[in-house]
Amino acid sequence: xxxxxxxxxxxxxxxxxxxxxxxxxxxxxxxxxxxxxxxxxxxxxxxxxxxxxxxxxxxxxxxxxxxxxxxxxxxxxxxxxxxxxxxxxxxxxxxxxxxx
Amino acid sequence: xxxxxxxxxxxxxxxxxxxxxxxxxxxxxxxxxxxxxxxxxxxxxxxxxxxxxxxxxxxxxxxxxxxxxxxxxxxxxxxxxxxxxxxxxxxxxxxxxxxxxxxxxxxxxxxxxxxxxxxxxxxxxxxxxxxxxxxxxxxxxxxxxxxxxxxxxxxxxxxxxxxxxxxxxxxxxx
Numbered sequence: 001x002x003x004x005x006x007x008x009x010x011x012x013x014x015x016x017x018x019x020x021x022x023x024x025x026x027x028x029x030x031x032x033x034x035x036x037x038x039x040x041x042x043x044x045x046x047x048x049x050x051x052x053x054x055x056x057x058x059x060x061x062x063x064x065x066x067x068x069x070x071x072x073x074x075x076x077x078x079x080x081x082x083x084x085x086x087x088x089x090x091x092x093x094x095x096x097x098x099x100x
Numbered sequence: 101x102x103x104x105x106x107x108x109x110x111x112x113x114x115x116x117x118x119x120x121x122x123x124x125x126x127x128x129x130x131x132x133x134x135x136x137x138x139x140x141x142x143x144x145x146x147x148x149x150x151x152x153x154x155x156x157x158x159x160x161x162x163x164x165x166x167x168x169x170x171x172x173x174x175x176x177x178x179x180x181x182x183x184x185x186x187x188x189x190x191x192x193x194x195x196x197x198x199x200x201x202x203x204x205x206x207x208x209x210x211x212x213x214x215x216x217x218x219x220x221x222x223x224x225x226x227x228x229x230x231x232x233x234x235x236x237x238x239x240x241x242x243x244x245x246x247x248x249x250x251x252x253x254x255x256x257x258x259x260x261x262x263x264x265x266x267x268x269x270x271x272x273x274x
Contacts, residue, residue: 010112033170036166064239
């Protein structure tokens with residue numbers, strides 16, 4: 001038996017790690033992975049609340065989050081490839097021009 | 101200490117270690133591998149909560165498909181070790197105490213005010229049949245909308261990552 005609050009603390013920690021990675025990382029791919037970590041943290045709290053309140057809709061929502069994450073990963077990585085082609089860098093500090 | 105709690109703590113420790121490792125590593129491929137560890141451990145947590153189908157999909161879609169996409173991109177772009185840039189002193193002075201304060205506050209509020217009622221293992225039927233019933237009846241419209249979203253995402257990815265478009269005159273656009 002694990003209290004709901006333990007799951008929420010773990011979920012919050014994962015989300016906080018994602019936010020921290022998003023802010024301190026300089027590699028655009030790592031920033032993207034931090035976003036995935038945030039989404040995973042949210043998914044954990046969805047499933048924990050679904051089990052806590054006996055509402056299965058929480059688990060269905062996890063699927064929608066996964067679908068959006070998959071779409072986001074596909075488009076985002078395509079954008080990263082496109083940025084790398086024109087700028088030849090993955091450092092976000094060097095991607096500072098709106099137009100080349 | 102029940103088996104359930106021990107398993108929760110074991111998977112949670114892997115999650116925390118992976119998330120911290122993602123922050124600590126400077127090479128993207130190491131970050132990707134630690135993120136895969138986090139996702140696999142999260143699948144274990146979902147199993148503890150009785151969400152069998154979500155756990156399976158977590159491994160197949162997240163740890164499998166999405167992370168393979170990341171690893172492919174890292175290898176394709178030959179991403180090297182992250183460059184170190186000058187840290188902002190104001191950000192460190194304000195950020196570190198702010199994060200600690202916020203973390204302690206959130207942890208305290210959650211531990212204090214959310215019920216201590218335990219979540220029993222497998223209390224909720226999260227098997228594929230039940231999820232499928234719900235997904236194709238109650239959530240049919242959102243499900244169809246996500247299929248449109250996926251289609252648009254596929255087309256966007258092809259357009260963005262495909263070869264540089266050729267203009268009607270036959271010249272390669274830059």
